[in-house]
Amino acid sequence: MxxxxxxxxxxxxxxxxxxxxxxxxxxxxxxxxxxxxxxxxxxxxxxxxxxxxxxxxxxxxxxxxxxxxxxxxxxxxxxxxxxxxxxxxxxxxLSMIFQEPMTSLNPVLTIGFQLTESITKHLKVSKDEAIKIADDWLKRVGFPEPTRIRKEYPHRLSGGMRQRVMLAMAMSCKxxxxxxxxxxxxxxxxxxxxxxxxxxxxxxxxxxxxxxxxxxxxxxxxxxxxxxxxxxxxxxxxxxxxxxxxxxxxxxxxxxxxxxxxxxxxxxxxxxxxxxxxxxxxxxxxxxxxxxxxxxxxxxxxxxxxxxxxxxxxxxxxxxx
CATH class of the missing domain: 3.40.50.300 (P-loop containing nucleotide triphosphate hydrolases)
Structure with missing residues (x-):
C-alpha cells in the first residue's frame, strides 16, 4: 500500500x-x-x-x-x-457525505451560501473566487445551470440533486x-x-x-x-x-x-x-x-x-x- x-x-x-x-x-x-x-x-x-x-x-x-x-x-x-x-x-x-443530505444541509440557507462558506474558510479566497469554484464544482457534478442551483434552497431539490450538491461541497476544497x-x-x-x-x-x-x-x-x-x-x-x-x-x-x-x-x-x-x-x-x-x-x-x-x-x-x- x-x-x-x-x-x-x-x-x-x-x-x-x-x-x-x-x-x-x-x-x-x-x-x-x-x-x-x-x-x-x-x-x-x-x-x-x-x-x-x-x-x-x-x-x-x-x-x-x-x-x-x-x-x-x-x-x-x-x-x-x-x-x-x-x-x-x-x-x-477530510470531507464527509451522509446517507440523507437533508440532515447536513441547512434548510434556511441557499445552496450557494453553504457552498461558498466552506470554500472561503478552507481555501482562503475571496467571495467572487469562491463563487467561481462553487459553479465549477456544481457543473462537474452534473448541474448545467449552476447559478440557478446556487439560488435554490435544499427543500426545492430532489434527493439525488441534494446528494450531488453534498458531493460538490465535499470536493470543493480538494x-x-x-x-x-x-x-x-x-x-x-x-x-x-x-x-x-x-x-x-x-x-x-x-x-x-x-x-x-x-x-x-x-x-x-x-x-x-x-x-x-x-x-x-x-x-x-x-x-x-x-x-x-x-x-x-x-x-x-x-x-x-x-x-x-x-x-x-x-x-x-x-x-x-x-x-x-x-x-x-x-x-x-x-x-x-x-x-x-x-x-x-x-x-x-x-x-x-x-x-x-x-x-x-x-x-x-x-x-x-
Missing part, C-alpha cells in the same frame, strides 16, 4: 448514559487508508460502521466519546484536538480523504449509478482516497480496492476486494455474500443470516458472531478470537480458520 493518508489505531468509542455507564460501540479497531485508495467498510446496521466514521471526523453525538486509541491524519493524531483545530481539518482535508456514509442508499438505482460514476471520475482526476461505508456488496465490488468487514463493533475480516468475493474466510463474510442477490448465473435460493446483531452493551464474552454462526463450537462461545493475518494483507477473526 502507498503512504497512509489515515491510520486508525486501537480505536475504542463508547456511549455513556446519565449514570456514566459505558456501552462500547467501536471496540479497538485498526486499519489504514493509502493515497488514491478506496476502502469499503461493510456490515449490517448496528455493526459500528457509521460510528467509526463519526469518530474519525470527531462528530460523535453528545453521549459518545473516544475512550482510547488514535486517529492519525498524515501522522497527526486528531483525537484530543480542540474544536478550532479540528474545524481546520474537517471539510478541508480533500485528501472523502468519507461516504451510505451515500446511495436513499436514491433510486439510476441516480445511484450517477453518484457512483461521479465519485469514480473524481478518483481518476485526483489523488483523493475514499472510505466507502455501505451494506451494498454490489457497490463494494464496483468501487473498492480493499474491504473491511465489521460485526458488533469489531473488524472480523479484511482483505483486497477480489479475495473477499472469491475466498472469504469468516463465517459472517460468507453469510453476507450468500444473502446477496446475483444478476448472473443460475437462480439460487438466498440464505439470510439468522438472528440480529447483538446490542451494544450486550456483547457475548466469546466470538460475537457465535450465536448466529452455522459452524460455531463451544470454544467459540467461550474464547474471544484475535484478528490474525492468514495471508499477506488478509486478516480474519475466527479460531476455526
Amino acid at each position: 502507498q503512504e497512509a493518508i489515515l491510520e486508525v489505531k486501537a480505536l475504542k468509542t463508547v456511549f455513556k448514559d446519565k449514570k456514566k455507564n459505558e456501552k462500547v460501540i467501536v471496540d479497538g479497531i485498526d486499519f489504514e487508508i493509502g493515497t488514491n485508495e478506496v476502502v469499503a467498510l461493510v456490515g449490517e446496521s448496528g455493526c459500528g460502521k457509521s460510528m467509526t466514521s463519526l469518530s474519525i471526523m470527531q462528530l460523535l453525538p453528545q453521549a459518545g466519546e473516544i475512550a482510547s486509541g488514535e486517529v492519525r491524519y498524515r501522522g497527526k493524531n486528531l483525537v484530543g484536538l480542540n474544536k478550532k483545530e479540528m474545524a481546520n481539518v474537517r471539510g478541508g482535508k 480533500p485528501d480523504l472523502l468519507i461516504a456514509d451510505e451515500p446511495t442508499t436513499a436514491l433510486d438505482v439510476t441516480i445511484q449509478a450517477q453518484v457512483l460514476d461521479l465519485i469514480r471520475n473524481l478518483l481518476d482526476e485526483t489523488d483523493m482516497s475514499v472510505l466507502f461505508i455501505t451494506h451494498d456488496l454490489g457497490v463494494v465490488a464496483e468501487m473498492a480496492n480493499r474491504v473491511i468487514v465489521m460485526y458488533a463493533g469489531q473488524i472480523v475480516e479484511t482483505a483486497d476486494v477480489r479475495t473477499i468475493f472469491t475466498s472469504p474466510q469468516h463465517p459472517y463474510t460468507k453469510g453476507l455474500l450468500q444473502s446477496t442477490p446475483r444478476m448472473t448465473g443460475s437462480i439460487e435460493k438466498l440464505h439470510p443470516i439468522p438472528g440480529t446483531v447483538p446490542a451494544a452493551g450486550a456483547f457475548p464474552e466469546g466470538c460475537r458472531f457465535a450465536e448466529r454462526c452455522p459452524v460455531a463450537t463451544a470454544s467459540c462461545r467461550e474464547q474471544m478470537p484475535e484478528l490474525r493475518e492468514i495471508n499477506p494483507g488478509h486478516k480474519v477473526r475466527c479460531i476455526l480458520v
Whole structure:
C-alpha cells in the first residue's frame, strides 16, 4: 500500500448514559487508508460502521466519546484536538457525505451560501473566487445551470440533486480523504449509478482516497480496492476486494455474500443470516458472531478470537480458520 493518508489505531468509542455507564460501540479497531485508495467498510446496521466514521471526523453525538486509541491524519493524531483545530481539518482535508443530505444541509440557507462558506474558510479566497469554484464544482457534478442551483434552497431539490450538491461541497476544497456514509442508499438505482460514476471520475482526476461505508456488496465490488468487514463493533475480516468475493474466510463474510442477490448465473435460493446483531452493551464474552454462526463450537462461545493475518494483507477473526 502507498503512504497512509489515515491510520486508525486501537480505536475504542463508547456511549455513556446519565449514570456514566459505558456501552462500547467501536471496540479497538485498526486499519489504514493509502493515497488514491478506496476502502469499503461493510456490515449490517448496528455493526459500528457509521460510528467509526463519526469518530474519525470527531462528530460523535453528545453521549459518545473516544475512550482510547488514535486517529492519525498524515501522522497527526486528531483525537484530543480542540474544536478550532479540528474545524481546520474537517471539510478541508477530510470531507464527509451522509446517507440523507437533508440532515447536513441547512434548510434556511441557499445552496450557494453553504457552498461558498466552506470554500472561503478552507481555501482562503475571496467571495467572487469562491463563487467561481462553487459553479465549477456544481457543473462537474452534473448541474448545467449552476447559478440557478446556487439560488435554490435544499427543500426545492430532489434527493439525488441534494446528494450531488453534498458531493460538490465535499470536493470543493480538494480533500485528501472523502468519507461516504451510505451515500446511495436513499436514491433510486439510476441516480445511484450517477453518484457512483461521479465519485469514480473524481478518483481518476485526483489523488483523493475514499472510505466507502455501505451494506451494498454490489457497490463494494464496483468501487473498492480493499474491504473491511465489521460485526458488533469489531473488524472480523479484511482483505483486497477480489479475495473477499472469491475466498472469504469468516463465517459472517460468507453469510453476507450468500444473502446477496446475483444478476448472473443460475437462480439460487438466498440464505439470510439468522438472528440480529447483538446490542451494544450486550456483547457475548466469546466470538460475537457465535450465536448466529452455522459452524460455531463451544470454544467459540467461550474464547474471544484475535484478528490474525492468514495471508499477506488478509486478516480474519475466527479460531476455526
